[in-house]
Structure formats: C-alpha cells, structure tokens
Amino acid sequence: MPKQTFFNLSEQKRKTLIESAEIEFTRVPFFEASIANIVKTAGISRGSFYQYFQDKDDLYFYLLEVKLKKAKIYFSGFLEKHQGDLIEALIELQHYFLHALSDEEEKQFLKNALLYTTHRVESSFTSVWDTYLDHQEFKKVGELINREYLNIAAEKELLHVFKIVSALAFNNLIEKTVKGLSDEEAMDSFRLSMSLLKQGIYKQTNKD
Amino acid sequence: MPKQTFFNLSEQKRKTLIESAEIEFTRVPFFEASIANIVKTAGISRGSFYQYFQDKDDLYFYLLEVKLKKAKIYFSGFLEKHQGDLIEALIELQHYFLHALSDEEEKQFLKNALLYTTHRVESSFTSVWDTYLDHQEFKKVGELINREYLNIAAEKELLHVFKIVSALAFNNLIEKTVKGLSDEEAMDSFRLSMSLLKQGIYKQTNKD
C-alpha cells in the first residue's frame, strides 16, 4: 500500500504520477520498468517517489488493484443477470476482460502483467474471489450464486469450485496472450473449458 | 539453450557450474540471484559465464528443464500402472512433485521457482504435456490414455483436458507453497479438484 503521503497529494499530482507509471508499465514489463523513467515523466524527484511508495512493487500492485476493482463490481452484476448461474456469469466476466484487452494500451499493460510477473499477479486476479470469500461480502455473492445448478455437497466444495474456475480463467488470459489468439478464439477455448468442467470429464458410471 | 561452449566443457567443470547455480537459485529467487555469486562459487570468471550462456535466463531454464525431465518419465510409468486412467496417473505425479518438495533444498529451489518467476516457469511445467502433444511422443502417451473413462467427443477435447489438468496441478503446487500446506493437505486439495473435474460441477439435467 502506498504511504499516507501519497494520499495527501493533490488530485492532480496523484493523477500525473499514476499516469506516468501506467506509461512505463505499458512500455515494458515490471522487471524492466524503471523508477527513474516514471519520476522523469511525472516531473518529480527520485526522493519524492520513495516518500509516496515503499518501492516499485508497492506502486505496481496498487495500480493493478485499482484496475481490478472494476471487475469485481461487474461480476456481481453478471451473476444477477444470469440468475446466479456461476458459469454463465464467469463467461461474461471473461468476455469483459478479453474486451479490455482490445484497447491497444490496456492490452500491452495486461500483457506485461500476465507474462512477466510473479504469482502475485495471479493472486491479484484471483483475489476477485478472495474478497468475497473472506469477508462480509462473501455472504452477498454467496447468496447470488444459485446452488441449484451445482453438484456440490458442502460449502467447502464451493470454495474449491472458485479456485478451479479462477485458475482456468487466468490460464485462458495467458493462453490468449501467449498464442496471440483472437477474442473469439480465446472465448471458444474458455467456453470449452467451462463446458468440460460443468459436465465432468469422466463418463458417469456406477462404480464411482 | 546454453551455447556449444558449455557442452564442450569437461564433465567436472560443467557439474561444478551447475551446482553453483543451484546453490544460488536455492538461496534466492531468480530475480535476486546474481551471476557474480555463481561464478565466484564455481571459481570461474565473469567473462566465461557469458561464453557458456546467453544470460541468466538461459542458465535458469536449462536447469529447470533438466529437473523436469524426470517428471515426464515418471508420468508415463504412472499411466501404465493405472491402466491409462489419466486422473489417477496425475494424482500420483502430483504426489511425486510434492514429495520432491520435502527435500529441504529442492523445496527451497522449487519455492523460488513457483513464487518469484514469470509464466515461463509455468510453461516449463506444463511443457511436460507439450512434448507429448506436439511430437511423436504424443502417440505414445496418447495411446496410454484409456479413453473409455473419458467423456470427450473429439481428440481436440483431449488436448483441452490436458490444459485443464495442468493448470490445476500447477495451481496446487503454488497453493501448497504459498499457504505452507502439508503434503497431505495439498494432496487432499488436489484430489478434491480432480474429483470435481471428473464428476463435473453441475448437476446433470436434461436441458444440456
């Protein structure tokens, strides 16, 4: 988290700084991004930067978090729209992400995020669920999900289902980025994954 | 890939260098590891290092690849043992990985690999399948898999099933490492994932 000093800054200055950071993280992946460039673009001194943020990580994950906040809100909306059908809501959420990837700059930013950073990025993405599961919000979204559809025995399994779908969603974003798939191709791939997951990959027999 | 020069080296020298690299990558994550340390431990000059490898990446992914080669061989064995039951073979493969993680040094090395490196590490892990799918070997393993169990329509879906299970297996390794789960806890979690995937997470209805 940025230091208090950062939040004390004037709206204008904060905005300039954030934009400079976005430019740099769009230009190159996290590990190549230099604070020197960011402060130069923002027109502040090197020392000031460290007055606002612990380090590069601090700024980066703050940026990412802000960007992902929107997604969380969308997801609740999608769930309502689809009468609590988890998979349908997810497919629409994925569509939203893939659409975001079609703005050239967002695209590059996300590409850099997906390909050249550590598991912390994945955590940021999947924390879309954590927020729900850990806190009060869980109840809210937990309620939105229609368990009628789901083949789960206990609440513990629901959490597991979340883990599985996050892993597959994240994987799909990476796949699109690495292989340069079109939005449609990526969505087809994701829908197939979801469909296999829904039905199960094993034939239903009596021995199980 | 290391340069030819590296392979021209004497067995002894190559081994020393590899061991020095392992020490460094066990000590700290990839991005903190320094070539300076590696060459110091190995007792060679900085310039020599660049004679052998393109850069740090080159050495690192070579190392990782060597370590993962074993896994590929094991997997074929597990498949045979379980009469081509994909999931059972996978569960045993995951067990093998988790076991490897119980040697203190391997553990730290893999932890550093899982947590602090880019998607290329994930690619290295999932390439266990790629090798099968792309090349002649595919036929070999493809044949080992008993499709009787599987609820798939086309060969294309089999590839997708591979993608799904790799994503979940990798995720499980990360989960264990991040949350510090015991081997048993991690295996339980993985078995649950596999079980949900087998059965499907949606109730079977007529409308599908």
Next chain:
DNA sequence: TCATAATATGACACGGTGTCACTTGTCAAT
C-alpha cells in the same frame, strides 16, 4: 510572525549486468 512538522530534492554509495581487448590453452600440421 515564527517554530515546527511535512514534503521535496538530487548526489551518492552500492551492486548488478553485459562487453571487449587481451591473455592463455589446445591441437593439428609441418
């Protein structure tokens, strides 16, 4: 008005990378 705290600054110490002109080793041909 002034004391005090908050903020801003950039030179600096440190540590890392990749390169390159140069040295040393190797070995086949004479």
Next chain:
DNA sequence: ATTGACAAGTGACACCGTGTCATATTATGA
C-alpha cells in the same frame, strides 16, 4: 619441437538501476 590459428578464459570497464540521507523548501497553525 615449432608454429599458427582458433577456442576458451579473463577482469576491468561502461552503463544503469536502486534506496538513502543530509539538506532545502514549503505548509501549518498558534
């Protein structure tokens, strides 16, 4: 044995990046 030519080895060097700190500037409020 000597040569020469090519492969391998070397470490000083140029360059770039980080995080810190003593100092300067600005804001605050009594």
